[in-house]
Amino acid sequence: MPNLALICFLAVGVALLWFIRANERDAQRDALIEDVLWQEQALRNEVLGRQRQLEALAHDYVRGDLSEGAFYGRAASLMSASAEVVAMALSNEYGEAVWSYPEQALEPLQRVPAAMEPVQRAGRIGLPASTPPFDYPGVGPVVAIAFPAVQGNQTRGAFVAVISLKSLLQTYVPWWIAKRYQLGFVDIERRTVAARPEQPLPDSPQSYDIAFDPPGYGLRLRAVALQGGWPVWRHALYWLLAALSGLMVWSLWVLKRHMRERLVAERALLRETNMRRAMEDSLVSGILATDREGRILHANRAFCRMVGTEPESLLGSKPPFDFWSPEAAARCEQVFAAILRGESPANGFSLRFRRRNGERFDVRLYSSPLIDGEGRHTGWVSSMTDVTELRREREALKASHERFVAVLNGLDAAVAVTDRKSGELLLSNRTFREAFRLGDDGPLCALPLRQPDAGGEWHDTIGGRWYQHHRRATLWVDQSQVWLDIATDVTERKLAIDRERQQAEKLQQTARLIAMGEIASSLAHELNQPLAAISSYSTACRNLVANGQITAEELDGALEKIAEQSRRAAAIIRGIREFVQKREPKRSPCRIGDLVDTVLSLLAAPLNRYYVRLVELRLADDVELSADRVMLEQVLFNLGKNAIEAMIDSEPGDRELTLETRLREGWLDLVVADRGPGIDPADVDKLFRPFYTTKAEGMGMGLNICRTIVEHHQGRLWVEERAGGGSRFIVSLPLGPREC
Missing domain, CATH: 3.30.450.20 (PAS domain)
Structure with missing residues (x-):
């Protein structure tokens, strides 16, 4: 019985010790988890405190209350009060330092792309960001937190604080935590980043880790219990029998230590409760x-x-x-x-x-x-x-949007905004919906206008309307790429232009018919010469043939001269017919010298009739233009005829018509000058208007038609006062090809 009682006692003692040890392990594990949770919250609050200080700097900077000197002063004060902050800076959206304390504080970050990218992202999209751990020269492992400076919808950079992980542990881990645990940070690959004391953190049953965010990136706070484990009993029965009394004392000592630890844990829990209450009251x-x-x-x-x-x-x-x-x-x-x-x-x-x-x-x-x-x-x-202020701002924004929509719908032009990628219609005004028959509840569709970056006039084949279209690329409210299209209905203007063009063509035909009457006399004069030559050659040939005094070679030469005079007469008649004939403008290469020769042949009769002396300065006869030759001949003929008529009342010796062709920096100038009385300066602005004339029997359409023809060729027509008296009408035409 004593042996049995002893065995039972020892068995009960061993079972008791085993249960005590199991409970102690559970209690230590609970205390470890509780302490790690508390410590992680304390460290995270410190990091968030630094972030709030950066937020205060950002708000002051956006309001304009923070200068560069004030930044350095506040950075120095913050770094002296918080030993874990080793550097502070203000960076732009590209990660470049605007202000930094100490100098060149961001250079170590710029050498680490993975650390620089969150800082750039914070400055670009306007959201706080943190970096993964990286080595900072002279400090060791650090993380950087960035808080953006946002003004309205624009980000003006980010304030950055570099925090030393070692200093964070040294400063904010209390002595009672450091006495019981080895505390440190491990990365996502379970490697030790920083620890107190500085040695690798093992991953064992006596350790516990928790995610540490910010900064995140897999960074975890790990604590490893420093107490030694329970002794290994290789010969449990022998040592239990030999040291029963010692084990009893040991068990009492362990119980006392357990109670002390519970007391410490309760005090820690009380401090954590107070901390939570303080956090709640600060919300x-x-x-x-x-x-x-x-x-x-x-x-x-x-x-x-x-x-x-x-x-x-x-x-x-x-x-x-x-x-x-x-x-x-x-x-x-x-x-x-x-x-x-x-x-x-x-x-x-x-x-x-x-x-x-x-x-x-x-x-x-x-x-x-x-x-x-x-x-x-x-x-x-x-x-x-x-949310009182927020609701007030929303109501103000809604009222502003309603005013914007009212103004947009009041425009006569059709306005639309479309997505550059999908072509989806994002916004349109009432004029646009009515013009393209979409309706207020119509489906969103791609804008049926021109290609990107296009402009000019566009014809709606369905509605039969013409629009003046302007398009440019811009950014939408969500910073996406969109097209802004403005289409103005120009149908009535185009119809008026077409009617004006048709009337101008009719007036041109009328002007040519009127000029035909004046040319009739010159036509008779021009044809008399070749006809007289033909008659003379024919009579001479008949007389010589009748007398038998002509050879075959002489007869052939005489007949060739008769044919040449016939071709000359035909050319004169053909030129007159082309000049009078009504047809559509037709561009073709034409030599300036030939064009001037034709006009001079048409002006020969009035020049002779009114004893006008012709002065030719033909410096560009060999130049070719792509133009409608007949139209340009009409312009020069009208200008020449007007110049001759302007000198009718002058003395015969003063009647001088100057015709000049010259080249000038890619332009060809045709100048028609007279020695008439000149033009009153008050009439210069009205000279080219339709139906305005200074002649008693004039229609007032000649100069207007001339300017229309010149502008059709992308040229200019203007009048100048001539030195010594008279006027100079200048036709300037481009030499290079231009779209009509």
Whole structure:
């Protein structure tokens, strides 16, 4: 029995020690996890604190309250107060340093593309970002956090802080944590980045790690227990029998140590609870906890500030609450009833509350179940944010949009915005929808206009309308590439231009017919000479043949001269017919010398009749133009005839017509000058208008037709005062080919 009792005692003792050790392992594991969670939260709060300081710098910079000197002063103050911050800088969207403290602080980041990309992204898209760990010269492993400076829809760069992971551990890991654990950071590949004390962190059952975000990128906070394990009992029965008393004392000592650790854990839990309460009180969103009957259990400071009431006056109260606005009381009652039923949508509720002073404000309320530590549903937690200013801004934006739409729909031009990739119609005004028959609820479609970067006139074959179309590339509100198209209906203008062109063509024909009467006399004079020559040659040939005094060679020469005079007469008649004939403009290569010769032959009769002396300065006779020869002949003929008629009242010795052709920097100038009385300066601007004339019997269409023909050839026609008296009409035509 004693042996059995001893064996049973030892068995019970071994079982007791085994259970104690198992409980101790569980307790240590729980304490390890709890301490790691607390420490991770503390370190993350410090990193977020640095981010909030960067946010304050960004806000001051956007408002214009932060100069370069002020930045250096605040950076120095922040780095002296926070040992983990080793460098600060303001970077642009390309990651280039605008300000940096100390100097060249961003150069180590720029050498690490993986670290530079988040900084550039923060400066480009306007969102906070962090970098993966990387080595910083003289510091060791660091991470960088970047907070953008956003002004409206424009990002003006990002403020960057470089944080040393070693200094973060040295500064913010308390001594009691460092005494119990080896604490450090490991990357996504489980490699040690930084540790306190500095040695690799093993991945063992006595370790626990948790994701550390920011910065993220697989970075984890790991803690490894420093206490030694339980001794290995190779000969458990022998040593238990030999050291039973020692084991009893040992077990008591272990129990005492366990109680001490529990006390430390409770104090740590109390500190964590206080920290959580401080975090809750620092929130700007109001938090309200109620039981399942709607009775208020807890309200944070932010909510009390919203409604202007002390927490003691809220606790224990039930709906209807005093902070409900009377005009919205029914709505508030419906919302809280829905919350008590568990009917809380993901996008929350919009409510109107009132403060103690009677001021109304709008909130956005979100609700979720309140679960206690035992997993029981004990009530509801509601978080709410003051959205009064946000709603006011939205209403102002809506009013601005309505004004914009009203102005856009009031335009006579059709305006549309289309996506450059898909061609989807993003925006259009009423004129556009009516012109292309889309309707207010019509389908979105690709704009049926010209190709990208096109402009000019476009014909709608379905509606039969003409539009003046302008298109340019621009950015849409979401920064996507779009086309802005503006189409103006020019159908009536084109019809008027066509009618004017047709009338001008009829007037040109009329002018040619009128000129035909004047040319008739010159035609008789020009034909008399070749006809007289033909008659003379024929009579001579008959006399010589009758007398037998002519050889076959002489007869052939005489007949050739008769044929030459016949061709000359035919050419004169053909030129007159082409000049009078009505036809469409036809471009072809024409030599300037030939054109001038034809015009001079037509002007020969009036030149002789009025004793006008012709001065020719033909410096560009060999130049060829692609033009309608007959039209240009008509222009020169009209200008020459006008010049001759302008000198009728002058002395015969002063009547001088100058015809000049010259080249000038890619242009050909045809100048017709006279020595007449000149043109009154008051009449110069009206000279080329239709139906304006200074002649008693003139129609007033000659110069207008001349200018129309010249402009049809992409040229210019103008008049100048001639030195010594008279006028100079200048026709300037381009030498190179141009689209008509």
